[in-house]
Amino acid sequence: MEANRCLTEALGQSGFTQAELAEAVNDYLRSLGRDGTVSDRTVRHWLTGKTRWPHPRQRDALEAVLGRSVGELGFRPPADRRSPARTEDPVHRRNFLTAVTGTTAAVVPLVAARPYAVGTADVIRLRSGLDALTALDASKGGHEALERAALAGASEALGLQKRAASQRIRQRLFGVAANYTASAARSAMDAWESDRAHGHLNRALYLAGMAKDPVAELQVWNLHAMLALHRGEFSQAVHAGQAAQATAVTRRDPLFASLAHARTAIGRSSIGDRQDALRSLGHAEEALAKAGTDESRPSWLAFYGPAELLALASVVRDRTGDSAGAEAASHRALSAIPRHFRRNRALATLQLATAQLHQRDADQACASTAKVFALMRGNALPGRMRSYLGDFHRDLITLAPGSGLVREWEDRYRSEWSQAR
Known part of the structure; x- marks a missing residue:
């Protein structure tokens, strides 16, 4: 039994996990009024080559979701059989394919009118737009156009959740809307529009709660801590850092815990609490040392790692009177922060x-x-x-x-x- 390398490659390029591909195929089938029975195990059989020629409806769905023909996806019919005629409306498939794959030209994809219920493919499409905004923010910093684009992405996600195929999809769309709104807040913060940023963050926190998404909640509290520092509200910065520490994701992923402790450390250093600031910084360093490098994490967290913690440590040390230590930390950070x-x-x-x-x-x-x-x-x-x-x-x-x-x-x-x- 030979593994299906073509499908493995297409899966990797699409950004789907095995479970997400199964869900996207099922969403497509349900959009045609058919039962979606594909499971993670089904996808595994496709990838390992155990299933060489899926059911006709599944083949149609795979072509629509991944944007390649079944032959390009590595599937071959048995030698004594011809490929049966398609049972699916080609116009519908083209519309679905455009919706899933035609988003790379725009930072935030536009909504196309689609007759099917909103599913996993839509969530992934919106996330790809969010990733593009995050990359732009990392390069240029926040600005008004980026803020507007982020708010447009949030609006699209909230519009789509009304047609979600399931409660799970609805919650994921609320989470995407929270991420977009947090991105808008960061842009407003970078533009020094603190009141506008504060309003965005309060909205993002509500959306994260609707999503029941602890990662989005931590993102918002992280930005709340940053905004409080910019506004000179140092006690609020500490409280926001502690709220980030209390989110559920910090208990299962030490990288998030490290970031939350680092924000708390900066807040404590800003109010002159040297001992607790250094203690929080130590907790951030300990948590980071335990963090795995192969975990799947959102793109907004890509900035954080050993180099960024050194940059934050420089702030803490400078504010606690150790300017020489701050300079050394800055030099080390700059040698490691990606270009x-x-x-x-x-x-x-x-x-x-x-x-x-x-x-x-x-x-x-x-x-x-x-x-x-x-x-x-x-x-x-x-x-x-x-x-x-x-x-x-x-x-x-x-x-x-x-x-x-x-x-x-x-x-x-x-x-x-x-x-x-």
């Missing part, structure tokens, strides 16, 4: 400059800020980053009032800084 996380690299570089300035190494700090502008060249600086540069500028003036160094920094960067406003 495509441009916004995060720029923020980590700015934190490095801040730690250097707090050690009164103003020349080196100013040189480090030059790299911030270089990293973000070609894109407007997000409002949050401009605000942090303003904090750096004020600290620089305090350290060296009226010095030529301050004037040189202003002359060199005021134009770039102002153009980004």
